[in-house]
Amino acid sequence: MNLILLDDADFIGPNTARLTGRRAQHLTGQLKAGPGKICKAGRRNGPTGEGAVIAVDDDGSVTLEFTALSAPPPPSKVTLLCALPRPKTFHKVVHTATVLGVKRMIFFETYKVEKSYWQSPMLSPEAIAETVIESLEQGADTVMPEITLIRRFKPFVEDQLAAIAQNSPILIAHPGEVTVPPAAAGPLTLVVGPEGGFTDYELNLLQTRGGMLYALGPRILRTEFAVTALLARLG
Amino acid sequence: MNLILLDDADFIGPNTARLTGRRAQHLTGQLKAGPGKICKAGRRNGPTGEGAVIAVDDDGSVTLEFTALSAPPPPSKVTLLCALPRPKTFHKVVHTATVLGVKRMIFFETYKVEKSYWQSPMLSPEAIAETVIESLEQGADTVMPEITLIRRFKPFVEDQLAAIAQNSPILIAHPGEVTVPPAAAGPLTLVVGPEGGFTDYELNLLQTRGGMLYALGPRILRTEFAVTALLARLG
Numbered sequence: 001m002n003l004i005l006l007d008d009a010d011f012i013g014p015n016t017a018r019l020t021g022r023r024a025q026h027l028t029g030q031l032k033a034g035p036g037k038i039c040k041a042g043r044r045n046g047p048t049g050e051g052a053v054i055a056v057d058d059d060g061s062v063t064l065e066f067t068a069l070s071a072p073p074p075p076s077k078v079t080l081l082c083a084l085p086r087p088k089t090f091h092k093v094v095h096t097a098t099v100l101g102v103k104r105m106i107f108f109e110t111y112k113v114e115k116s117y118w119q120s121p122m123l124s125p126e127a128i129a130e131t132v133i134e135s136l137e138q139g140a141d142t143v144m145p146e147i148t149l150i151r152r153f154k155p156f157v158e159d160q161l162a163a164i165a166q167n168s169p170i171l172i173a174h175p176g177e178v179t180v181p182p183a184a185a186g187p188l189t190l191v192v193g194p195e196g197g198f199t200d201y202e203l204n205l206l207q208t209r210g211g212m213l214y215a216l217g218p219r220i221l222r223t224e225f226a227v228t229a230l231l232a233r234l235g
Numbered sequence: 236m237n238l239i240l241l242d243d244a245d246f247i248g249p250n251t252a253r254l255t256g257r258r259a260q261h262l263t264g265q266l267k268a269g270p271g272k273i274c275k276a277g278r279r280n281g282p283t284g285e286g287a288v289i290a291v292d293d294d295g296s297v298t299l300e301f302t303a304l305s306a307p308p309p310p311s312k313v314t315l316l317c318a319l320p321r322p323k324t325f326h327k328v329v330h331t332a333t334v335l336g337v338k339r340m341i342f343f344e345t346y347k348v349e350k351s352y353w354q355s356p357m358l359s360p361e362a363i364a365e366t367v368i369e370s371l372e373q374g375a376d377t378v379m380p381e382i383t384l385i386r387r388f389k390p391f392v393e394d395q396l397a398a399i400a401q402n403s404p405i406l407i408a409h410p411g412e413v414t415v416p417p418a419a420a421g422p423l424t425l426v427v428g429p430e431g432g433f434t435d436y437e438l439n440l441l442q443t444r445g446g447m448l449y450a451l452g453p454r455i456l457r458t459e460f461a462v463t464a465l466l467a468r469l470g
Contacts (some may be wrong), residue, residue, distance in 0.1 A: 002455045073452070073453050073454060095457075095460075096456075096460050099454055099455075099456055099457075099460065100454060100456070100464070101454060138455060138456070138457065139454045139455060139456070140453070140454065140455055141454065216467060217308070218308050218375070219308060219334060219335060219336060219374045219375065219376070220237045220334075220373060220374060220375055221331075221334055221335070221373070221374070221463075222334075222373065224460075225331050225334065225459075225460075225463045228456075228460045228463040228464050228467070229335070229463050229464065229466070229467035230467070231464070232451060232463070232464035232465070232467040232468050233467050233468060
């Protein structure tokens, strides 16, 4: 936890927040924080700054005085479109993309996405929010990403992709000869396929809608590491 | 498993290998391979190529005819020096660095590395080899990396670092303002600190021995993702 993320509901005064549970335990346990201790804090979807511990109560709750100091770190310029991986991997992808500052993620269905994944309780909004919040705390960011799950590949690509990409280059991650990324400093849309890859039909459909093959090299990475490597390379 | 990795001990003829266990199960199970099936294969520390299934025996063993076709993928130019993380994370780091083609890894002790990590059975040569082999199979590579564990930070940096780096730039991963990596196409030595970071003394010692601070940005990644992102950026 590299930042204590404060939610509107935590505030008991304009700049005073009262924490219980996980964050309070982190402060009093791992950080051994008592009154006067300063820690890095941020307001959800707002500025980052400092939290000064004012009080630690007998019930373990911690009262912080928050001072806003700066804007959250700049977001990634990448919009991530990723075939839905197995639920455990999905959370790893959400984690690493959130830590790396991605603010829009869309997980979609393809032929090789197992149907059962969509029924997993790990895809509930609550489960996703938990991973997102832990990831913002890890990355010292405050801005919640927007995460969408979409079934049916064909209408997604035909009817929604152009509106999502908004004329930004659409790069389809595909192991092969190293591709030089677009020089443009602007937004990028990155498409990551399922384990086992896109079908020829799917790849073709993406390409007819403006998708360009993009490779870091010939090596094949597990999804969460592929996403990390691609975001590190593309920014 | 994107490549069936063949060991010398598998060969029963000059180009004929007989597989049992995990790889045979992968072929007959996941790939539903019968005689005639061609799969990507490679010889440990040797070429990659094709394996043609000749026979599947009643005991589940699979006989392959191996044809060498090309050199393994080019190695990473990075030598990775990483403070020993918790054992589970250590295996994730070995995995991602191996998949990304790193051929030399050194895990070392620092003040913030928990002493107990060194006693873990997960650090046995057998446990490490298992992760390495699975990672080569994932990355479709054949060349085993050299992995060394080193206690005592000071003599390591003072007496061994220069010989390891051999005049290549030594980059110390350290979150902060984005650093432009050295333009040189040659080898690089990358130093990754422990969770919680190097102490000032350690950082200073590394810097007096030629280490330069290097940052992907202000965000703080978990070790396995930091290593992945750094290797993707540095090649």
